[in-house]
Amino acid sequence: MEQTLALVKPDAFARKDEVVLKVVSAGFTVEKSAELQLTPARAAQFYAEHAGKPFLDDLCNFMCSGRVLAMVLSKEGAIKAWRELMGPTDSVAARSTAPDSMRALFGTDKQKNACHGSDSPEAAAREIAFFFPPSGEIPDLATGAAQAAPMEGGAAAEPAANAPPARSEGQVRAAALAKEYLETKLTGTLTGALAELAKDTPADPIAYLVDYLRKFNPHPQGSPYAKIVFVLGGPGSGKGTQSANIVRDFGWTHVSAGDLLRDEVQSKSTQGKMIGDMIKNGQIVPGHITIGLLKKAIVKATDAGAPGVLVDGFPRKVDQAGMFEKMVAKAEFTLFFDCPEKVMEERLLERGKTSGRSDDNIKSIKKRFKTFVEQSMPVIDYYEAKGSVRRINATKPVDEVYRTINAIFTEAMQVGNEKAASLTAPAAPPARAGSKPKPQAQLAEVAKMPSNKSEGEAGPALTRHVFSTALAPNVVAEQPSAEGQEMPASAAVPVGSETLPVEAAVAPEPAAPYVAPVVAPAETSLEAPAELSAEPADDQALDPEPEPKPKPEPALAPPPPPPPASDSDVLSPRSDQLQAAPELPEDSAQSPTPMPA
Ligand SMILES: Nc1ncnc2c1ncn2[C@@H]1O[C@H](COP(=O)(O)OP(=O)(O)O)[C@@H](O)[C@H]1O
Numbered sequence: 001m002e003q004t005l006a007l008v009k010p011d012a013f014a015r016k017d018e019v020v021l022k023v024v025s026a027g028f029t030v031e032k033s034a035e036l037q038l039t040p041a042r043a044a045q046f047y048a049e050h051a052g053k054p055f056l057d058d059l060c061n062f063m064c065s066g067r068v069l070a071m072v073l074s075k076e077g078a079i080k081a082w083r084e085l086m087g088p089t090d091s092v093a094a095r096s097t098a099p100d101s102m103r104a105l106f107g108t109d110k111q112k113n114a115c116h117g118s119d120s121p122e123a124a125a126r127e128i129a130f131f132f133p134p135s136g137e138i139p140d141l142a143t144g145a146a147q148a149a150p151m152e153g154g155a156a157a158e159p160a161a162n163a164p165p166a167r168s169e170g171q172v173r174a175a176a177l178a179k180e181y182l183e184t185k186l187t188g189t190l191t192g193a194l195a196e197l198a199k200d201t202p203a204d205p206i207a208y209l210v211d212y213l214r215k216f217n218p219h220p221q222g223s224p225y226a227k228i229v230f231v232l233g234g235p236g237s238g239k240g241t242q243s244a245n246i247v248r249d250f251g252w253t254h255v256s257a258g259d260l261l262r263d264e265v266q267s268k269s270t271q272g273k274m275i276g277d278m279i280k281n282g283q284i285v286p287g288h289i290t291i292g293l294l295k296k297a298i299v300k301a302t303d304a305g306a307p308g309v310l311v312d313g314f315p316r317k318v319d320q321a322g323m324f325e326k327m328v329a330k331a332e333f334t335l336f337f338d339c340p341e342k343v344m345e346e347r348l349l350e351r352g353k354t355s356g357r358s359d360d361n362i363k364s365i366k367k368r369f370k371t372f373v374e375q376s377m378p379v380i381d382y383y384e385a386k387g388s389v390r391r392i393n394a395t396k397p398v399d400e401v402y403r404t405i406n407a408i409f410t411e412a413m414q415v416g417n418e419k420a421a422s423l424t425a426p427a428a429p430p431a432r433a434g435s436k437p438k439p440q441a442q443l444a445e446v447a448k449m450p451s452n453k454s455e456g457e458a459g460p461a462l463t464r465h466v467f468s469t470a471l472a473p474n475v476v477a478e479q480p481s482a483e484g485q486e487m488p489a490s491a492a493v494p495v496g497s498e499t500l501p502v503e504a505a506v507a508p509e510p511a512a513p514y515v516a517p518v519v520a521p522a523e524t525s526l527e528a529p530a531e532l533s534a535e536p537a538d539d540q541a542l543d544p545e546p547e548p549k550p551k552p553e554p555a556l557a558p559p560p561p562p563p564p565a566s567d568s569d570v571l572s573p574r575s576d577q578l579q580a581a582p583e584l585p586e587d588s589a590q591s592p593t594p595m596p597a
């Protein structure tokens, strides 16, 4: 598309909006524009081709008599088209021969003729570069790009009467860059914030703005929420039981996705009925519904000052993991309860005697196991590949399992606290009403508790063994898309040795080293699950309030490095293991309860 330079000269500057309107109506695109004040030196430079001609001085004086609007216009045949729209050089003549032209409408005579346009492609290139140099200077926002500029080459020029102070080309350019920067990085969010502010008229508008901007920051460096740890494992593996222990000792808040969904079922809404049917059938509720509920609960816990939130039973599908990262935050790590089906089945049947749950019966249990193997185990593979899984042997007695978990949380909290202490934050954030103090004393106590790391027989990836027969490659990609579930084939991502779900664009990489398990081609890993972009709108509908408040303390560090491979209870993956085997080892004899065929 051809481009040309157009100027609205000082005599027509006051009517520049009318000029621009006509420009746009004539089908031009204004690619760039800048309002500026020429200096005599710059004007002479611009009209260098007229050097030595008698009218040059007058022309330069006129061009410096006020501000001009410089524009880059584009259109097919833009150079000729703009010159036609400008009309003849002499405005007086233009009024009789081209009465609708710019010069006829906005100019006075041959010199004060309202507009300029390049007369050839070479001139257009030169003039565009003159006003819009390709290598722009970085704006000095601190000094204010729009402030008065020293005149070029020390030349003193009288500013036009009532005209703003003259600016050098560098500062004009800097102002344009600053404007662009603000428009791309801030204006949208800030405008939204101000609109909400005006609606809500809060007593403390500054605090309100701070909250809003943190929540809707499109370029977040950290999460505004309390730390999040995912608690995952098969049904009946003990997630709820152990979460209660963590809450007791570490002051975290337990948020169970299943409980939230069951509460929703109780509401008897249409959505609640749909959720109820899905739970009974062992199906997974669409991610945007669960994430909407989880987000509210996480915000509530954050506001109450919880140092962390245990998100129990989520994500249950790989695409939900990416969706959660995008819509809420990145988890610190995933605590995975490794437990064979037989053990879980016994526990669930026992629990079913008193739980009153519609799904604690053998028919639903079998369906839940199938769903877990096919859809939720790939989530573990996904996080294992990132080195962020803390795998627990969940077959042991409750106290033993908890000792291992306690050690993990103690270490994670200590690492986090050290990191927080080393930060040179100017001041601690103000205490929040109702915040619980961090249970340092409890931490110190639990840190002394013995760990059973050396006890017991090896607890190797039991679930992984048990579930191996069902974990075919590409299991996620090949799964049928059940009605009401949100993972279309296009959104599916092969797991393990193939592709991983897209990294949430907003999130930084975890600190734990990641060595790709076999091959994860970069180009395919960039493919976004469709759900990531498709569902946020729904979620907004579910979760409209701008309620989250800033996190009460600095984000803690990512989890500590995984314990040694010999550890029998905490089966964290290591990069060498991952590289060697997303496929399961053959020694499944170690599994006390092989999966029924
Ligand atoms: N380590 C354990 N050993 C024996 N029974 C357990 C253990 N952990 C949990 N249970 C029991 O198993 C059942 C399921 O545990 P729960 O914590 O509700 O599992 P989940 O939340 O993973 O579905 C409960 O009745 C619980 O008391």
Ligand SMILES: Nc1ccn([C@H]2C[C@H](O)[C@@H](COP(=O)(O)OP(=O)(O)O)O2)c(=O)n1
Pocket: 233, 234, 235, 236, 239, 256, 257, 258, 259, 261, 278, 279, 282, 283, 284, 285, 286, 290, 312, 313, 314, 315, 316, 359, 368
């Ligand atoms: N993220 C989640 C969590 C639970 N659900 C549904 C499907 C699950 O079978 C039920 C019960 O989940 P819950 O975590 O309470 O229980 P289990 O760990 O399966 O014993 O809720 C879901 O669809 N999505």
